[in-house]
Amino acid sequence: MDCTEARELLHDLRRRRLDAARAEAVVGHLQGCSACRREDESEALLDRLLLERLPRPAAPAPLRGRLAALAAGAPVPVPPVRRTRRWPRLLAPALAAGVLVAGSALVLQRRGAEEGALSRLAGEAVSDHLRLLASAHPYEVESSITHQVKPWFAGKLDIAPAVPGDVGDLRLQGGAVGYFLDRKAAVVSYALRRHRVTLLAFPAAGLAWPEADRSAGGVPARATSLRGFDVVLWRQGELGYALVSDAEDLGAVAAQVAPATAQ
């Protein structure tokens, strides 16, 4: 494989979209070509910059309220004009008709601070998950055995995170040390059929924590969706846990994982 061919495939290699044979060929080329290795490092660094430092604000709560009103059947704007003039006209019929969905926007506004905490934690969890998905080397310890992964964290973290093993279709893949906001975290990776699932464990002290809205196997938890991923958050003593995936049944998985994180 020459440099031209390798460079055309570098992006797909980082996105894990190459079959094993082609991935091996590209990796083999990289091992013997410092120029292509530097190109790959620069591209990988650009990925990290975009994933870690590009601001990713959540859709504002008032917008979410308006979208919920739209979903409930509020009139559709045609043609679009400036929002400041448009929304009062659009929402008036819905409000007049007593559509209660608009009330959810007010609830969201009252809960602004709590939503901020939820958005901050979930946003960081999703970013961490995306970093793993984009990483060519997501594990520092690769093992499907809890008793190999859990001891690996000893001495690398100030916490002793629980590392639940296989439950249902969930399969332990490995772990790594990462960061959650301003603190070190245990990053545990699982496979759930064709989906990747990330469990983050981190010290919860000093973090604003959203109110629980459900039980995850008896553990009070809060769930949300962000950027196409589901996130379930819960606390166990001094530790916070975040479970992230695009798998459709993450709530059911959390109901099995959360109890297994009891200290």
Add this chain to the structure above:
Amino acid sequence: MRMAIVPGGAREGANEDPLRHADGLYQLARHLARDAADAEDLVQETYARAFRAMERFSPGTDLRAWLFRILRNAFLDTRRRESRSPLDRDADLEAVAERPAPEEGALRGDRELERLRGIVGSEIEAALRQLSEEARLVVLLDLEGLAEAEIADVMGCAAGTVKSRLSRGRAALRELLADYRR
């Protein structure tokens, strides 16, 4: 028939809640629209169109890619209506900002890596703004995890075009970001 909407992003049966993609759409809109208010307008217009066209959505296909495609079309339509003729728009898309890829070797090496490591978020946003809209979209959709074929579907072009735009867009972005640290 409207898709089931379940507050909080849960799903009802096999139906996926379209609002669970609001954050991703809003983030993309922020990089296309002039300001945050316009970005909100664009997302709202996207969902309005999506709900009107929900019967044309094929279950089993990628809802998120479908919504991104609607957002892109809504953005182009809004801009055409508000400020330009279609000819102007086409000229803009073709000519304005598709920065050429840097010359082979010009940006390679440790100095580029060193410069990139010091970049902050606002500099990345500013650099993205300097890319053409098409290049910006391709780079951001790739970042959202869409495969080239999915991006091609959103953009209405061939997958090969996506590949070359993505490569050139990312190279231009690296060059712009490295410029901030010179």
